[in-house]
Amino acid sequence: MNAREIAATVSARKASAVETARDALDRIAAAQALNAVVTVNAEVSLAEAAMIDHRLQGGEHMPLAGVPIVIKDNIWVDGWRVTQGSRLFSGFVAPRDAIAVERLKRAGAVVVGMGATSEFASKGVTTSPLFGPTRHPLDPELTPGGSSGGPATAVAANLVPLAIGTDAGGSSRRPPAHVGVVGFKPSYGAIPYGPGFAEPFFDISVIAPIARNVADAALAFETMAGLDPRDSDSTWVESGDVDLAGLRVAFSPKLGLDTPVDPAIAGRLEVLVEHLGTRGQRIVRRDPVWPPGATEEALMPLQHAGLAALYGADFQQDPGQFDPDVARQIERGLALRGPEVAAGLGASAAIRAAFAEFFGEFDLLLAPTVPCVAWPLVQLGPKMIDGTEVAPRAHAVFTPFVNHARLPAISIPCGHDASGLPFGLQIIARRGRDRMLLRATMRIEAEIHP
Incomplete structure (x- = not known):
């Protein structure tokens, strides 16, 4: 069952929260080989489930009554x-x-349970010094991507109907696209972020629901969203009461970037856009126009500098305690000069300005979530995309700009390649229009999966 169905069943007392939690714990135990859930505390979970049953007996209404969830292993859960x-x-x-x-x-x-993440959520595959690699639910020799590979895999493998990840560059959109589930990145500040760990990113990371369908992602968003005085960045989000029929929609097959895309993905998106057109949705082909120097390479010094600021002293004391790939990022961060970091902040601001101009003309932007399907577990990224040799981060090109613009975006499953591996459609909106985006995506989801 999905999250809404579980909540309805438990609320109607057709199943108990304890039974539901125990069932989820059994599925997690049976799927240990996936390494999607790295910490379990069954005694605490069952005690909390028993409290839910007690609250229901007292007549309390809870929209997520008894729904078992996995939380990414970088978000604080008391105790x-x-x-x-x-x-x-x-x-x-x-x-x-x-x-x-x-x-x-x-x-x-x-x-x-706590869902696996790469170290400090700073890597595009989900593996860590503590727990090792998380495996793709359809092929254990492949990666689900990262850094929210654990939560995404937990949902895709039917261990839980709902998981919560984080997204600072696509971490809760790309893994869902690779495993065939929904990942929603809210506007920056729509969901209060702390209290928790210090972030190595500069005001771009968000808490993001991962689910099997858009309705469950929307339910989780509504549960978590809203201003809170404990988070100075938490912000107001529009109501979403708009005429969906009048939305101005654009399609950008490569998001205006010079990058290869697997033919199966490119072809499927073209077919999908044509289909939506036949269903009455007018879609204009239009790429965002990026200013010179607005590249992911220009942005990466921000992450490297953030990691160095937080963990540089520990790295200098013992480099071997870190994931080698993360260690290289910290080392680069320690070697950066001020102008390089300032240039990264400038590129981030330029990307925000470019997206702001684009969304002055359009309400929604359709684009790929990923340019390729999942790749071998032992690689940082695919070596080839569409017959072209690519850098390790080429798999991530379509998501980070959205974070730097602080926009809401969602990835929904939209097809498979010839080997049966899934990929996603990414839908992006202006900041604060999260509810409109979710409503519109439900309509698109119904067209893709009637």
């Missing part, structure tokens, strides 16, 4: 070990809930 996939935090126990987790629990959700 749980939360490690960020790092040896530095192998024994850390969160002293309180993040605001989003607090709201999920209040709505009746039951945390049944």
Whole structure:
């Protein structure tokens, strides 16, 4: 069952929250080989489920009553070990809930595990020094991508109907696209972020629901969203009461970037856009126009500098305690000069301005979520895309600009390649129009999966 169905069943007392949590824990135990859920605390989960049953007996209404959820292992859950996939935090126990987790629990959700992440959520595949690699649910020799590969795999493998990830460059859109589920990146600030770990990113990371369908992602968003004085960046989001029939929609097959895309993905998106046109949705082909110097390469110094600021001293003391790929990022960050970091901030601002101009003309932008399907577990990224040799980050090109513009975006499954591996359609909107985006995406989802 999906999250809404579970909540309805538990609320109607046709199943108990305890039974539902125990079932999820059994599925997690049976799927240990996937390494999607890295920490389980069954005693705590079942006690929280029993409290949900008690609250229901008292007549309380909870929109997520008894829904088992997995939380990414970089978001604080009170009393749980939360490690960020790092040896530095192998024994850390969160002293309180993040605001989003607090709201999920209040709505009746039951945390049944922590989902695997790459170290500090700073890598496009999900593997860490503490827990090793997370495996793709359709092929254990492949990666689900990263860094929210654990939560995405937990949903795709039917361990839980709902998971919560983070997204600072596509981490909760690309893994869902690779495993065939929905990943929603809200506007920056729409969901309060802390309390929690210090972030190595500069005001771009968000908490992001991952689900099997858009309706469940929207339910999780509504549960977590809203202003909170504990987070100075939390912000207001529009109501979403708009005429969907009048939306101005653009399609950009490569998001205005000079990058290869697998023919199966490019062809499927063309067919999908044509189909939506026959169903009455006018779609204009239009690429965003990026200013010179607005590239992901120009942005990466920000992440490297952030990692160096947080963990540079630990790295200098013992480089071997870090994931080698993350260690290289920290090393680069320590070597950066001020003008290089300032240039990254300038590129980020230029991308925001370019997207602002684009969304002055359009309401929605359709684009690929990923340019390729999942690749071998032992590689940082695919070596080839559409017959072209590519750099390790080529798989990530279509998502990071959205974070720097602080826009809402969602990835929904839209097809498979010849080997049966899934990929996603990304739909982007102006900042604050999260609810409009979710409503419009439900309509598109119904056209893709009637």
